[in-house]
Amino acid sequence: xxxxxxxxxxxxxxxxxxxxxxxxxxxxxxxxxxxxxxxxxxxxxxxxxxxxxxxxxxxxxxxxxxxxxxxxxxxxxxxxxxxxxxxxxxxxxxxxxxxxxxxxxxxxxxxxxxxxxxxxxxxxxxxxxxxxxxxxxxxxxxxxxxxxxxxxxxxxxxxxxxxxxxxxxxxxxxxxxxxxxxxxxxxxxxxxxxxxxxxxxxxxxxxxxxxxxxxxxxxxxxxxxxxxxxxxxxxxxxxxxxxxxxxxxxxxxxxxxxxxxxxxxxxxxxxxxxxxxxxxxxxxxxxxxxxxxxxxxxxxxxxxxxxxxxxxxxxxxxxxxxxxxxxxxxxxxxxxxxxxxxxxxxxxxxxxxxxxxxxxxxxxxxxxxxxxxxxxxxxxxxxxxxxxxxxxxxxxxxxxxxxxxxxxxxxxxxxxxxxxxxxxxxxxxxxxxxxxxxxxxxxxxxxxxxxxxxxxxxxxxxxxxxxxxxxxxxxxxxxxxxxxxxxxxxxxxxxxxxxxxxxxxxxxxxxxxxxxxxxxxxxxxxxxxxxxxxxxxxxxxxxxxxxxxxxxxxxxxxxxxxxxxxxxxxxxxxxxxxxxxxxxxxxxxxxxxxxxxxxxxxxxxxxxxxxxxxxxxxxxxxxxxxxxxxxxxxxxxxxxxxxxxxxxxxxxxxxxxxxxxxxxxxxxxxxxxxxxxxxxxxxxxxxxxxxxxxxxxxxxxxxxxxxxxxxxxxxxxxxxxxxxxx
Numbered sequence: 001x002x003x004x005x006x007x008x009x010x011x012x013x014x015x016x017x018x019x020x021x022x023x024x025x026x027x028x029x030x031x032x033x034x035x036x037x038x039x040x041x042x043x044x045x046x047x048x049x050x051x052x053x054x055x056x057x058x059x060x061x062x063x064x065x066x067x068x069x070x071x072x073x074x075x076x077x078x079x080x081x082x083x084x085x086x087x088x089x090x091x092x093x094x095x096x097x098x099x100x101x102x103x104x105x106x107x108x109x110x111x112x113x114x115x116x117x118x119x120x121x122x123x124x125x126x127x128x129x130x131x132x133x134x135x136x137x138x139x140x141x142x143x144x145x146x147x148x149x150x151x152x153x154x155x156x157x158x159x160x161x162x163x164x165x166x167x168x169x170x171x172x173x174x175x176x177x178x179x180x181x182x183x184x185x186x187x188x189x190x191x192x193x194x195x196x197x198x199x200x201x202x203x204x205x206x207x208x209x210x211x212x213x214x215x216x217x218x219x220x221x222x223x224x225x226x227x228x229x230x231x232x233x234x235x236x237x238x239x240x241x242x243x244x245x246x247x248x249x250x251x252x253x254x255x256x257x258x259x260x261x262x263x264x265x266x267x268x269x270x271x272x273x274x275x276x277x278x279x280x281x282x283x284x285x286x287x288x289x290x291x292x293x294x295x296x297x298x299x300x301x302x303x304x305x306x307x308x309x310x311x312x313x314x315x316x317x318x319x320x321x322x323x324x325x326x327x328x329x330x331x332x333x334x335x336x337x338x339x340x341x342x343x344x345x346x347x348x349x350x351x352x353x354x355x356x357x358x359x360x361x362x363x364x365x366x367x368x369x370x371x372x373x374x375x376x377x378x379x380x381x382x383x384x385x386x387x388x389x390x391x392x393x394x395x396x397x398x399x400x401x402x403x404x405x406x407x408x409x410x411x412x413x414x415x416x417x418x419x420x421x422x423x424x425x426x427x428x429x430x431x432x433x434x435x436x437x438x439x440x441x442x443x444x445x446x447x448x449x450x451x452x453x454x455x456x457x458x459x460x461x462x463x464x465x466x467x468x469x470x471x472x473x474x475x476x477x478x479x480x481x482x483x484x485x486x487x488x489x490x491x492x493x494x495x496x497x498x499x500x501x502x503x504x505x506x507x508x509x510x511x512x513x514x515x516x517x518x519x520x521x522x523x524x525x526x527x528x529x530x531x532x533x534x535x536x537x538x539x540x541x542x543x544x545x546x547x548x549x550x551x552x553x554x555x556x557x558x559x560x561x562x563x564x565x566x567x568x569x570x571x572x573x574x575x576x577x578x579x580x581x582x583x584x585x586x587x588x589x590x591x592x593x594x595x596x597x598x599x600x601x602x603x604x605x606x607x608x609x610x611x612x613x614x615x616x617x618x619x620x621x622x623x624x625x626x627x628x629x630x631x632x633x634x635x636x637x638x639x640x641x642x643x644x645x646x647x648x649x650x651x652x653x654x655x656x657x658x659x660x661x662x663x664x665x666x667x668x669x670x671x672x673x674x675x676x677x678x679x680x681x682x683x684x685x686x687x688x689x690x691x692x693x694x695x696x697x698x699x700x701x702x703x704x705x706x707x708x709x710x711x712x713x714x715x716x717x718x719x720x721x722x723x724x725x726x
Contacts, residue, residue, distance in 0.1 A: 009281060012329035013273030021330040025323075029215050036218035042225035042232055044308075049233045051512055052302040052519035056493070060507025063436045066469065067462050072108050072130045075141055076162030077148050078420045079125040082155045087122045091153040096125045102147050106140045108132035117425075124424035131164050141168040145413065161417025163431055163509070169412035173649050184644045185245045192640055196253070196633045202339050205331050206252035213248050213323035214241060217316045224315065231308040235653070239309060240316045246641040247291060247595070248320035250634040251284050252328055254602060257630040259332060263345040273333045281325065283605035286542045287598045288321035290535055294594030297531045298586075302519040306583060310590065366628030370621040373678050381678035384670055388558045394565030399579035401517065402651060403481040406578045409649050422479050426456040432475045433489060433511060435496060437504035439463055439470040445502050446472055448495045454478060454488035476510065486514045520582040524589075531590055532557075535597055543604060545691040551679055552604065555671045556596045560589055563663030570658060581652040584659065591656075592663040595638065599631050599672040607680065611693055620680045628673070635668025 011017040047061040079096050081088055096116045103113045111130035118125055131140055145160045152158050186207070193203035217240060224230035258280040262272035295317065298310020337344050373380045408415060418431075437445045442460075450458050454477050461471030474492065478484040489511050496504035532553060539549030564585070571577040606627050611619025642664070645657020680687045688694040 009325075010274040010277055012326050013270050013277055013333050015270050018270075018330040018333050021326050022334065025212055025327045025330075029212060032219040033215055035222055036215045039218050039222045039225075039232070039237060042222055043237055044231060044233050044304075048304065049231075049308075050235075050303070050305040050516070052515050053304055053307075054302070055512075055515035055519065056505050057507040057511040057515045060434055060436050060505045060511070063469065063505065064434070064471070064507075066464050067471065072111060072132065073137060073164045073167065074162045075106075075129045075131055075144055075160055075164035076417060076421065077103075077127045077129065077144065077158065077160045078417050078424075079152075080157045080159075080420045080424060081123045082157050086155060088118065088125055092125065092156050095151070095153060095156065096127060099148055100127055103127065103129045103144060106131060106144060119424035121424055124420065126421065126425065128162070129164075137164055138168050138171055141165055157420070159413050159417035159420060161414035161421070165414035165417060169408075169414045172412075173408075182241055184647070185242050185641050188640045188644060189245055189249055189637060192633075192637045193249070196637075197340075198343065199340055201341060202256070205328060205335070205339065206249055206256070208331065209252060209323050209328040210245055210248040210320070212327050213244050213320045216323065217241075217244050217319040220319055221312055221315050230311055230315070231304060232312055233305055233308045235305060236309040236312040239653075239656075240312050242641050242644065243313050244316045244320045246638040247288070247317050247598075248324055249637045249641075250598060251288070251321060251324035253630050253634045253637070254284060255280050255324060255328060256332070259329070260340065260345050261626075263337060263340075264348055267347055269333055269337060273329050277325065277329060279609070282542070283602050284321065284325060286538060286605070287601045288317055290538045290597050290601065291594040292317040292321075293534050293538065294531050294590055297527055297534060298590055300527050300530060301523040301586070303516060303523060303583065306523060306586065309587065366625045367621070369628070369673060370624045370677065373624075373674055374617070374621060374681055377678040377681035381675050381682060384675040384678065385558065387670065388562035388666070388675075391563075391565040392558070392561035394568050395561055396565075398564070398568050400582060400585075402577075402579050402581050403479070407581075407651050409651060409654065418479070426475055426477050431480045431509045432459075432473045433492065433506060433508035434461070435472040435474060435492070435504055435506050437470055437472065437496065437499075437502045439467055441499055441502035441504075442470040442472065444499045445496055445504050448499055449474055449492055452488065452491050452495055454484060454491070474506075474508075480508075480510045481513055485510045486517075489514050517582050520586065524586050527586060528589055531593055535593055539597070539601070542601065543608060543688070543691065545688045545694070547683070547689045548604065548680070548687050551687075552597065552600045552676065553593075555675050555679075556593050556600065556667065559596060559663055559666045559671050560592045562666055563592060563659055564588065566662050566666075567655070567659045570662075571655065575654070575658075577651060577655070580655060583652065584655050587656060588659040588663070591660050592667075595660070596663055596667040596671075599635060599667050600676060602631050602634075603627050603672050603676060608688075608693070611688075616685050616687070616693065617681060620677050624673070624677050631672060632668055635664050635672075639664040639668070 012021045048058045051058045051061075077099065079088070079092060081092070093116065100113050100116060106129055107113055108130050109132070113130070114126075114128040116125050116127060129144060131137055141160065141164050148158045148160055189210075190203060190207060193206060194200075197203050221230065221232060221237075221240065225232045255276060259273055259276040262275045262279075263269060266272040266275070292314040295310045295313040298306050298313075301307050301310070332339060337346075435445060435449065446458050446460075449455060449472070456475040456477045459473040459475070461473050463470050476485050476488055478488065489506060489508075493506045496502060496506060535556075536549055536553050539552055540546060543549055568580070571580065603623055607620050607623030609619075610622040610626075613619070614622055639661040642657045642660040645653045646661075648654055648657075685694050
């Protein structure tokens, strides 16, 4: 079985099997390609897609489906007098009445447009249009906005918001999300690969392989969502492609660099690719496994959107891994050495110290860094910890939570409408809380909640067709996303539970925000320990040690807090965000620990390999020198792909991109380059305790190498290894 697995792993590099791999992927893409475009059909964008599972507000949404066959979602039009001291006059009232008549054709069956509601200060008017959420709500809201904006008297501001307007604005963001992310990510990755490879041809092969991975990812996600209940929402679907581009390119850089290194020592490119797969395969497998399992841990989260992002991301990582170890090596071997033009690798011996590598590129940068770290390792890691610690201190002042008006980089019309309503009406008038209760106890529930401080008024709602359940609409005095409104929701829930037999539930936008906030706290306490344990076990399996995995995991955690602190400084002083969304700490932690550990895996896998040949100290320096270029390039590419999020209109996704991008750069340039090598050198062979390298005679005594599989491929002594380059 072991021999069979080895042959299968080397199949993409075989002289004949490479063609089978290529044909297999082409058939797979042609057969499954039509399914790739159907991912949008299984996306869940309903009211519970971003809520905690089992939350009371989610239960209310479920119960509301029993009231009517077509749910009603109000669009709120607000007319406000512009300028200080301006008031509503006869012309403004005539405009609102004319619009009320025009809006009647958009109302849901059996519903009517509300009367024109003047504000107490005489400076605003409001109309509520009950829309059917089952029938083209986006088109209806756009038409209402067109009618409301036409023929407005001078000095009158008109905006359309409410739940329907807010939903339409969010849909508009997500509709353009996939295409915007794909185009921007593709351009960024292509440019960086051109700079990295300095070849007009080679950069196309990783991108082509990522394209195959993207098709497989979308098909796999669609099938799992349709037949296995995999949760998919528009946000996770958008991030999915960025993740596939990022991790896929990382694995391509590592494999291509190792393949190039072997081409400098092997005349047969097929042998070179099989050796590259054998030597880099365990590191790529460990990396993909760590990221996939780490993201899959989000399945333990209560918030549905977090679960969706984690599980969908795990599917993307697995598909990216499969593509990069199969179709990419097959394409490279089929194309031959010329794909590296103008720096075509030829068989040569390793250069002497201080000289250029066989492709003509200086290798002194990473060797000099290694020498400097080796000269004073303890001072190096202490200074690195101090630098990350200073950045981490800034994380202590993070303001958690964003209001609805702060969720967009540029305010959409629905947010402006809510601000106008809050200025002239009870802030909760456009988006009241909803209570679902036993119809026979509706009067008692209404009496109980009417006395609650923070409640402006209570209105009767609907009955289910069987008359068993009833709804109450509770208008709050405070803005729906304010802390005061959340406190009122807590009091309402306490009061309705005192009404015997009511079985009342309190929902609505404010209740949803409150439930999400509390679920985010629970998820932090639940998911983070599991992720740490899982990643630690993967590292122990890979390195066959305990001390090294614990230290590597600790360095990634330190860099996460440093990234969080540095991002907070940018959010406050550059981007001007009011705070950090509740989902960011957990999502940022999982992504950074899973993705950030990649570079430590790439580095330490090579260090372990070289330590067997050269001893511990020389092995650490050789590992740093040979992986410096490829890991740095991979880190820059991954950080750049996530940085694309910073330009998106949603603040939450922009914050995610900034935190992950900064964290990856810290891992690449500080943790992996200085902190980890310094710790390894300072601890000596104790770094590998209690593994075989620790039990060796000493860190500088050369060990007898294990039997290498390449001896089966080529029975001759291999030249000394040339330093790896991108």
